Amino acid sequence: MTTLSTPGPTLGVVGGGQLGRMLAEAASPLGVDVLVLDPTTDCPAAPPARDQIVAEFDDTDAIRDLAERADYLTFEIELADQDALERIERDTGVPCHPKPATLDLIHDKLVQKRALADAGVPVPDFREVESPGDVADALDDLGAPAMLKARTGGYDGRGNIPVDEDTDHAAALAEVGGEGNAMVESFVDYERELSVIAVQGDDGTAAFPVGENVHREQILRETVVPARTSDDVRDRARDVALDVLDVLDGRGVYGIELFEHADGSISVNEIAPRPHNSGHWTIEGAHSSQFEQHVRAVLGWPLAATGLRGPTAMANLLGDGTDSRDAAIADVDAILEAPGANLHWYGKRETRPLRKMGHVTCVQTADESVGDLLAGARTLRDSIAFD
């Protein structure tokens, strides 16, 4: 039996970026207070959260303080300190979800791919590589070109280098962090990038409708839902995503990025143990948002309905121009005036090129197709100007 007290429960969140901000926005209607820990004073999540603890992500005393002031713990960044969370969960009895051990799988792409492959989840072929000779052997096995990847520390495409027989393997290996931090993955020739926001609840799982992602310069630009592919492919993507949950430990929302291959088969690309940029569309486009689901799941509450309210397109609003601490200003009239457009502005204190400053979501108000909505979201995104 789920009960709501006055005051309600408090959710402690390691990380206070835009994901923490949207978690706090989603927690409030449920009567749940959010407390965030983040090293940046006035982090994006600070205004809608009840309070912020200003501390580094690996500050054990501060995480302990967070736990002592909270009823549940979670994290919105992979940088969260797994050992500290595990120890503090044990010492304080305040449950942390996902389980800190899951961060192992996330931090190390080789460990992650092995676990998925062992569980029968389709992933691109891969090899552990320690030396330039291993890279050459892997290219023989997997075909060239292939992708040399940092096992740990990669983000938004950083740490991925295409390699073939002519590449300086030693130099490439050094660039991704050297021996002990590298793997080679077969080059994936995909038709489409998909993603599924899946949820592990206390008593069952759920998945939102399959989204289609558009990346440029290895950064997510847009997501549209439903993905413009066949029902079969969408069903397969959903099934694979739910299979991935079996490999992960702990309740919560997971963002699962997938490749759709030319033959309609699916493989897993990356997993985020938290709400994901490609699930922001759920705020307006689904019967519940990924953020509400994460709050419910972490607290052990029943999960909410994940059905689509209507075709939806989301476009990120990325910083352009130069770094700016104070003067970032966007002309948002077109976004504010468009019917069915929803602005999300993260309140970041500083603009940087390609930094995620906000997003816009377009939902169907008449009979627009997914393509129309995507075109509309792009036009709105392009209408803003940064100073």
Next chain:
Amino acid sequence: MTTLSTPGPTLGVVGGGQLGRMLAEAASPLGVDVLVLDPTTDCPAAPPARDQIVAEFDDTDAIRDLAERADYLTFEIELADQDALERIERDTGVPCHPKPATLDLIHDKLVQKRALADAGVPVPDFREVESPGDVADALDDLGAPAMLKARTGGYDGRGNIPVDEDTDHAAALAEVGGEGNAMVESFVDYERELSVIAVQGDDGTAAFPVGENVHREQILRETVVPARTSDDVRDRARDVALDVLDVLDGRGVYGIELFEHADGSISVNEIAPRPHNSGHWTIEGAHSSQFEQHVRAVLGWPLAATGLRGPTAMANLLGDGTDSRDAAIADVDAILEAPGANLHWYGKRETRPLRKMGHVTCVQTADESVGDLLAGARTLRDSIAFD
């Protein structure tokens, strides 16, 4: 041209109840920080607001502090101090919307009804009454029974007394506050109670689809949208609500309660110069919420689309049993598990009988009718238990 800075603008709100809470929840996605002033420590709006100033609603120094820390001022309670707001707006140059003078119209029902009648807005017949003899005269003019009303200080039906020839007019007059505070209004035999959430923007007006309200013990229990009446009546209700805006001064959302008469004509019952309980359904049921609209309007931003996303029913979750400071707990499993149901829990620190503790909104997930959604919302409302 609307611009969004980093950090964004701050909206100062006098009052920090559930309306302030939902304002803060709606402001955050827009990048707008909310600062509330409320005498109750840890008021419902405190968690999602950036900060709370703990002070009485008529504490001039505190309101001045609020203005100095904000870019715009508004209020979410009629108890806001009109004179203080007017003076502080003039002194600080921080604009307050709606204009404080509008509170005059709201505080005094006689002044309000006169202003509406003068503007050609349909209202029930009324008479100012100063003495028991005036009450008898009014009954002769308007017919008996009629409603004796307090001009000021009434709320949720308090201050309304039905009177006829046999009533002790002197005693009734004393009960509503005596000479100088009374009016008699003709008894309205209505088919249906409707309400329209209307918005005065910087450059135009808008109105959400017409809702149908169900009251019991003079407290709003449920709202369903669209109202179950004819298109003609809905159009007329919308037109009357937009006419009401002409009488009011300042930007913002106004909740306008209306009567639908047997002949399909409309008259105005009450006006709230703020988001209203009968507009809570907009959070999930419309393309924008009344709270987002209020933020946009007060800031002078373009208004958002007000179209219906689908039939919607909202039911208030009211405190029952006895007063309780700590132990109020509701079993919310049925609400959390119902597809299309959305919980809003206000985080109040104390339960009292009939106190608004939260609400549940049911949106269409398949092809449920408005009646089905209302029945569903009532069942969910009745499933909760307070300790």
